[in-house]
Amino acid sequence: MKILVMIKQVPDTATQVKIGPDGKAIDTAGITWIVSPYDEYALEEGLRIKEKRGQGEVVAVALGPDRVKEALRSCLAMGADRAIHLNDPAWERADTLMTARALAAAIKQEAPALALFGRQAIDDDMGAVGAAVAELLGWPCASWIMEESVDEAGKAIRVGRQVEGGLELFDLPLPAVVSAQKGLNEPRYPTLKGIMGAKKKEIKDVKAADLGLTAEAPALSVIKLETLPPRPPGRIIQGEAADAAKELVRALREDAKAI
Amino acid sequence: MNVELTDEQKMIQAVARDFAEKEVRPIAEVIDREARFPRETVRRMGELGLMGIAVAEAWGGSGGDTVGYAVALEEVSRACASHGAIMSVNNSLYCDPIAKFGSEEQRRRFLTPFAAGHKLGCFSLTEPEAGSDATNQSTLARRDGDAYVLDGRKIFVTNGREAAAALVFAQTDRAKGPRGISAFLVEKGTPGFTVVKTEDKLGIRASDTAEFLFEGCRVPASARLGEEGQGFKIAMMAIDGGRIGVAAQAVGIAAAAYEAALGYARERKSFGVPIGRHQMVQWMLADMATAIEAARLLTLRAASLKDGAEPFGPQAAMAKLFASEMAMRVTTDAVQVHGGYGFIKEYQVERHFRDAKITQIYEGTSQIQKLVIARHLLSGAAAGS
Amino acid sequence: MAGSFWCLVEDDRQGNPKKVMAEVLGEAGRLASQAGGQAEAVWLTDKATEAGIKQLGEWGAKRVLLLENPAFAPYRGEVWAPVLAELCLKESPQAFFGAVTARQREAMARLAARLGAGLSADSTALALEDGTLVATRPVYAGKLLSKMTWAKMPWLATLRPNVFKPADSQQGAVAPVEKPAVTLPAAVMSLVERREDSSTGLPELAEAEIIVSGGRGLKGPENFAILESLAKAIGAAVGASRAAVDAGWRPHRFQIGQTGRTVSPKLYLGFGISGAIQHLAGMRTSKVICAINKDPEAPIFKIADYGIVGDLFEVAPLLEQEFKKLLEK
Numbered sequence: 009m010k011i012l013v014m015i016k017q018v019p020d021t022a023t024q025v026k027i028g029p030d031g032k033a034i035d036t037a038g039i040t041w042i043v044s045p046y047d048e049y050a051l052e053e054g055l056r057i058k059e060k061r062g063q064g065e066v067v068a069v070a071l072g073p074d075r076v077k078e079a080l081r082s083c084l085a086m087g088a089d090r091a092i093h094l095n096d097p098a099w100e101r102a103d104t105l106m107t108a109r110a111l112a113a114a115i116k117q118e119a120p121a122l123a124l125f126g127r128q129a130i131d132d133d134m135g136a137v138g139a140a141v142a143e144l145l146g147w148p149c150a151s152w153i154m155e156e157s158v159d160e161a162g163k164a165i166r167v168g169r170q171v172e173g174g175l176e177l178f179d180l181p182l183p184a185v186v187s188a189q190k191g192l193n194e195p196r197y198p199t200l201k202g203i204m205g206a207k208k209k210e211i212k213d214v215k216a217a218d219l220g221l222t223a224e225a226p227a228l229s230v231i232k233l234e235t236l237p238p239r240p241p242g243r244i245i246q247g248e249a250a251d252a253a254k255e256l257v258r259a260l261r262e263d264a265k266a267i
Numbered sequence: 268m269n270v271e272l273t274d275e276q277k278m279i280q281a282v283a284r285d286f287a288e289k290e291v292r293p294i295a296e297v298i299d300r301e302a303r304f305p306r307e308t309v310r311r312m313g314e315l316g317l318m319g320i321a322v323a324e325a326w327g328g329s330g331g332d333t334v335g336y337a338v339a340l341e342e343v344s345r346a347c348a349s350h351g352a353i354m355s356v357n358n359s360l361y362c363d364p365i366a367k368f369g370s371e372e373q374r375r376r377f378l379t380p381f382a383a384g385h386k387l388g389c390f391s392l393t394e395p396e397a398g399s400d401a402t403n404q405s406t407l408a409r410r411d412g413d414a415y416v417l418d419g420r421k422i423f424v425t426n427g428r429e430a431a432a433a434l435v436f437a438q439t440d441r442a443k444g445p446r447g448i449s450a451f452l453v454e455k456g457t458p459g460f461t462v463v464k465t466e467d468k469l470g471i472r473a474s475d476t477a478e479f480l481f482e483g484c485r486v487p488a489s490a491r492l493g494e495e496g497q498g499f500k501i502a503m504m505a506i507d508g509g510r511i512g513v514a515a516q517a518v519g520i521a522a523a524a525y526e527a528a529l530g531y532a533r534e535r536k537s538f539g540v541p542i543g544r545h546q547m548v549q550w551m552l553a554d555m556a557t558a559i560e561a562a563r564l565l566t567l568r569a570a571s572l573k574d575g576a577e578p579f580g581p582q583a584a585m586a587k588l589f590a591s592e593m594a595m596r597v598t599t600d601a602v603q604v605h606g607g608y609g610f611i612k613e614y615q616v617e618r619h620f621r622d623a624k625i626t627q628i629y630e631g632t633s634q635i636q637k638l639v640i641a642r643h644l645l646s647g648a649a650a651g652s
Numbered sequence: 653m654a655g656s657f658w659c660l661v662e663d664d665r666q667g668n669p670k671k672v673m674a675e676v677l678g679e680a681g682r683l684a685s686q687a688g689g690q691a692e693a694v695w696l697t698d699k700a701t702e703a704g705i706k707q708l709g710e711w712g713a714k715r716v717l718l719l720e721n722p723a724f725a726p727y728r729g730e731v732w733a734p735v736l737a738e739l740c741l742k743e744s745p746q747a748f749f750g751a752v753t754a755r756q757r758e759a760m761a762r763l764a765a766r767l768g769a770g771l772s773a774d775s776t777a778l779a780l781e782d783g784t785l786v787a788t789r790p791v792y793a794g795k796l797l798s799k800m801t802w803a804k805m806p807w808l809a810t811l812r813p814n815v816f817k818p819a820d821s822q823q824g825a826v827a828p829v830e831k832p833a834v835t836l837p838a839a840v841m842s843l844v845e846r847r848e849d850s851s852t853g854l855p856e857l858a859e860a861e862i863i864v865s866g867g868r869g870l871k872g873p874e875n876f877a878i879l880e881s882l883a884k885a886i887g888a889a890v891g892a893s894r895a896a897v898d899a900g901w902r903p904h905r906f907q908i909g910q911t912g913r914t915v916s917p918k919l920y921l922g923f924g925i926s927g928a929i930q931h932l933a934g935m936r937t938s939k940v941i942c943a944i945n946k947d948p949e950a951p952i953f954k955i956a957d958y959g960i961v962g963d964l965f966e967v968a969p970l971l972e973q974e975f976k977k978l979l980e981k
Contacts, residue, residue: 021910021930025792034792045911078274085278108765130910132791132798134773136761139729143765148840149729151758166844170905171754172856176726177844190911191904197286200316200329200339203278228770231786231799236936242956244948252960253970256942257978259958266919266940267862267886267975534949 009064009162010120011054013088014111014138015047017072017079018131032230036075043079046126048086049188052195054124055087057158065089067118071099071110077211084206085198091211092118098216103226108140113219115145121162125187127152142185150178152189158182270564276335279320283339286315287346295347298473299618304429305473309353313384317343318357322366326374327383333508333570337515341563344519345526348622349473351519355512356425357381360630361388361434364505365452368493377432377452389430390509391421391479392502399635401436402445402499406481408437413488415439415451417459417481425629427477428462431455434505435481436498448498452490459484470621507580508573509630510587514566517587517594517626518559524594524601524619525555531605531614548604555597562590581643588636591626598623655689656745657681658717658806660696660736660760661708662753665725667701669693671818672751672859674711676811678819679778680749681712686780689746690714693827694739696732698725709827711819716829723836726843727755733762734837740767740806742832747785747807752914753858757810764808771808772800774914776815776937785809793910793933813858814916815937849905852890854880857906860889863917865908865935867893869924869945869964873901878965879923882972886979891915893925909934921971923964927952944968 019025020040028035043051051068058064068083070076071094080091094110102110115123123142128135142149154175155168163182168175170189180186198206216222245252245259260266272280291308298305312318320336322328329335336358344351365378365388381388397403406419417437424433432454440447453460459482466476493501529552532543542548565586572579598620602609609616627633657680662670673693680691693713695704700720708716717739723731736759740748748763750756752774764771772787776797779786785807791798802808857863864883866876876890883890892902894909908915910930920938925931927943927950935941936955943956944964953959960967 019792021793021933025795027796034796081274082278104761104771105765105768130793133789134771135757136764136771136773139758139761140765142729143733143762149758149762150841152754168847169754171727172858174846174848176846178728178841179844180841189904190907197282197315198278199314200279200282200320200331200335201324202316203275203282204324204330206278207275225803226770227764227768227803228772228800229803231801233791234797234799236795236797239955240957242941242953242959244953244959244961249960249962249966250970252962253967253974256958256960257971257974260919260940260942261978264919264940264957267978 009057009061009122009158010118011057011064011066011122011124012069012115012118012120013047013051013054013066013083013124014069014141015051015079015083015126016044016129016131017041017070017076018044018129021130027233027235031232034233041075041078043082044126044129044131046128046130046188046190048126048195049190049192050124050126051083051086051088052193053156053188054122055196056193057122061158061162067092067120069111069114070094071102071107080211081206082198084209084211085203086196087202088209090209092214093211094214096216098221098223101226101229103228104134104136104140105227106224108137108144110216110219110221111137112141112144113221114214115141117219121182122158122165123147123183123185125185127187127189138185138187145185147183147185148180149185150180151187153186154189154191156186156192270567272334272338275331276338279331279335280338280342282315283317283342286311287343287350291343291350292346295349296615296618298347298349300612302467302472304475305350306429308350309387310384312343312350312354316384317354318384319362319382320358322362322378322382326366327379327381328362333511333573334567337511337566337570340512340515341519341522344516345523347473348516348520348619349471351516352425352471352474352625353387355509355516356390357388359509359512360390360505363508364434364450364501365492367504368450368497368501372489373452373492381432386431387426387429389424389426389433390505391424391427391433391435393423394420395422399632401502402448404436404438404448406435406437407441408439408449408451410439411485414485415488415491417451417453417484417486419481421479421481423466423629424477424479426475427479428465428475433479434492435479436502439495443496445499446496448502449495450492450498450501451486452492453484453486457484457486470623470625506630507583510583510636511566511569511573513626513630514562514569514583514586514590517590517623518563518566520619520623520626521555521559521562521590521594521597524598524616524623525552525559527614527616527619528552528555528601528604542604551600551604555600558593558597562586562593565589581640584631584636584639587630588633588640591623592633594623594626655684655687656743657684657687657689657691658694658745658748659691659713660748660750660756661693662751662756663695663697663704665699667697667699668704669695669707670751670859672753672813673708674818674821675813675816676749676751677708677711677713679811679816680747681819683747683778683780683785687746687783692717692745694736695719696724696735698722705827705829709825710821710823712822712825713827716827718829718831719834720831721836723839726846727759728839728841729758729762730840731837732759733766735834736763737766738834739832745806747805747809750810752810752812760808760810767806769804769806769808770802771810773810774812775809776812778809778811790937793929794936795929812914812916812937814861814918852880854883855887855889857889857891857908857913857915860915861917862886862888862919862921863891863908863915863938864888864921864923865891865893865925866896866923867925868895868899870896870901875965876902878968882968882975885972886975888921893931894928922952922956923968925952926950927955
């Protein structure tokens with residue numbers, strides 16, 4: 009069973025982000041990059057499906073500039089068999105739709121049984137690419153999955169989809185798209201052997217033309233990035249606990265009108 | 268000159284840091300207090316490939332190098348120096364010499380499961396009367412047909428109680444002095460081989476430090492590592508590599524203490540400002556950071572010489588000497604920055620301070636390192652360096 | 653029709669629109685009045701009620717497009733997206749808004765791909781600038797705001813709950829109901845089972861107006877009872893930090909932060925939460941933030957409107973008493 013796992017390289021949460029000179033993108037100098045955490049859940053689940061079945065192939069796919077190879081290599085170190093890097097200036101300003109079109113085209117070429125995504129990437133938090141890819145491919149899709157099992161024949165997947173107030177269990181015929189929610193699994197660390205072996209695995213470079221795509225105008229574009237408006241300075245309420253509690257409740261009612 | 272880590276080394280560092288932060292640091296305080304050997308996390312280190320980093324994959328190792336080993340060991344030691352000691356002994360003092368001197372059969376039996384982390388190894392050289400003067404071995408290995416019979420007492424064996432096998436040094440020909448020493452691979456459970464005690468220590472309290480007694484312990488001749496009389500050379504080679512490990516461990520301990528001091532200096536207020544605003548504290552922090560960086564570079568330099576198959580013994584000794592002295596100073600200063608709080612067990616610098624001490628002692632005291640370095644300088648081999 | 657600002661109805665599966673729809677309809681109505689258009693509701697459901705339809709009208713929907721069919725429940729993307737797209741192609745709405753809920757996030761993403769249109773997910777502000785919609789979205793763990801715009805209509809967006817001003821209820825306003833004929837695609841996914849979360853008796857986290865949240869400072873799962881008791885007194889939901897969830901003290905669905913839920917209540921009370929960036933990402937758009945922590949250096953105090961440096965085990969019960977006194981008045 010072939011499984012494609014779509015990953016995105018994003019700035020580490022703890023990294024300071026600064027707005028770049030054009031005002032529309034961040035300044036990437038000095039940023040620590042990581043694989044988006046939800047994508048790690050997706051990769052881990054892909055590896056577990058393969059391990060449970062005792063055969064199959066897990067392919068990590070990412071779109072982005074050269075630096076993205078580092079993220080793909082860490083997926084290879086975790087256990088992915090090979091990687092595909094969608095790397096072309098045509099995708100420099102890719103929005104959700106353009107990204108989804110590129111990934112859908114790559115998935116179509118690879119024809120996997122399962123396309124795994126993270127619930128959302130923690131840079132732009134759009135959380136739309138997986139579902140968009142499913143739509144473009146005409147595949148069923150379950151987002152925010154908390155559990156899954158693939159049937160023995162490899163023809164269907166049962167997933168638990170998180171919704172407000174509960175979990176919905178669905179059967180999806182394969183091929184299908186699913187997106188991983190936190191709680192699905194605990195991603196493994198790459199082993200040192202995996203790290204050393206990663207450089208022997210293939211990372212295939214794919215250009216837009218290889219997928220029959222050309223540059224297109226984004227459907228949604230950034231006008232500008234802004235820093236947060238400063239929050240008014242807070243007030244530390246001093247005094248004994250009982251007095252402080254009384255004063256806080258008063259302030260919430262009378263000053264902030266929050267209750 | 269390239270002082271950048273390779274992509275693989277960076278990834279090894281990141282994995283070791285992540286693992287150490289999430290799984291080792293949370294237990295470091297309690298295992299230190301209880302002097303409890305951390306079996307579960309040691310098993311996890313094996314799974315991750317941290318127990319045989321520079322050993323070839325074919326022999327159960329990770330196929331990495333000494334630089335990768337040094338950066339990983341620093342990260343693990345930063346979280347817990349006891350884990351660092353356990354890891355360092357298995358990698359440098361046990362696996363490394365067997366990889367180099369072992370026969371096919373010895374590697375299969377005594378290397379593969381140990382490099383893979385399924386079993387733990389130890390290195391048994393020191394005796395009550397043979398510490399810094401390690402040539403003064405009184406443990407005897409008497410040839411008896413197709414076997415050797417070991418008699419003697421070994422002390423301060425790191426991993427000694429937990430290990431499944433020991434690399435043991437003994438005299439096969441007392442008349443030859445150092446050239447009469449041979450190395451043996453002895454499995455636990457071999458009749459006549461007993462662990463008689465475990466030490467209660469000042470630092471690295473969660474590591475296991477044991478005393479061995481050999482009484483008519485019979486091992487087959489095939490258990491001898493290398494040639495008869497080659498033992499001291501094997502021991503010295505292993506310890507040369509081990510010093511890189513101790514240096515990395517010292518850097519890790521110092522880095523942990525420094526980070527704690529830095530955090531404390533930002534938060535703790537005196538005279539109305541965080542103490543980090545006081546110049547005397549700033550000086551201490553600046554000195555700490557500089558010394559750590561210097562020690563780290565010396566350590567990586569020695570490791571990269573070893574990886575390049577170049578002579579590295581003197582550089583390993585320099586790294587070990589400098590890093591361990593540095594660690595003692597930095598942890599002392601870190602306690603000082605904490606003031607009275609640094610002296611109590613609730614703050615981790617107290618542990619770092621105790622843990623740092625051993626790095627000046629084992630695998631050759633600081634005084635022995637100076638001898639090694641000086642001997643090298645005066646031999647003329649250092650000309651031009 | 654051009655000038656229509658559509659709102660996809662999120663319902664409670666009992667035939668009533670959820671409270672968040674007052675916010676979506678309110679915002680759509682506000683923008684539509686500036687654009688010379690009107691807010692309209694699009695409701696795909698297996699069950700609508702009269703009361704529910706009436707509610708949509710009172711929240712400002714000038715028209716309700718009702719598609720009532722068992723095939724719409726449970727939500728399945730392959731059924732919803734083609735139907736929504738067909739409606740859009742037929743009626744060419746100017747904008748189409750949804751709420752940030754599990755199913756609407758997915759449905760709108762599929763619709764956007766089908767239409768080749770842009771989608772601004774999890775928007776926290778919308779404005780018309782020179783006749784074009786501009787959305788504001790928090791990005792990079794909420795450290796920056798991104799202003800975005802669309803290349804063409806319909807402008808698709810999902811709106812973060814509790815951020816937009818809810819519509820004032822207009823008593824007696826009635827929205828005409830239309831039931832457009834659409835082609836119903838066959839479902840591919842099949843529901844096996846729905847497992848309801850055990851009820852806490854407290855409001856749903858994403859929609860709660862007040863949230864009481866606990867972190868590592870609670871020291872153990874049993875101490876969440878202290879927060880639950882306080883929450884009951886003031887009608888709040890109870891959340892948790894990642895540290896508390898990763899320690900196994902609370903299930904993941906209660907986690908607030910980057911790898912949990914994003915919330916935006918009127919009042920957020922954090923107990924024993926240090927305020928790591930990843931936690932702030934999930935709650936910094938809260939209107940009033942209070943922090944109770946014994947560490948005066950905890951980063952949460954930097955964004956808190958009110959703070960008490962103290963022992964939460966002492967302060968929380970005192971706050972509960974004070975709130976009770978206030979609410980009894």
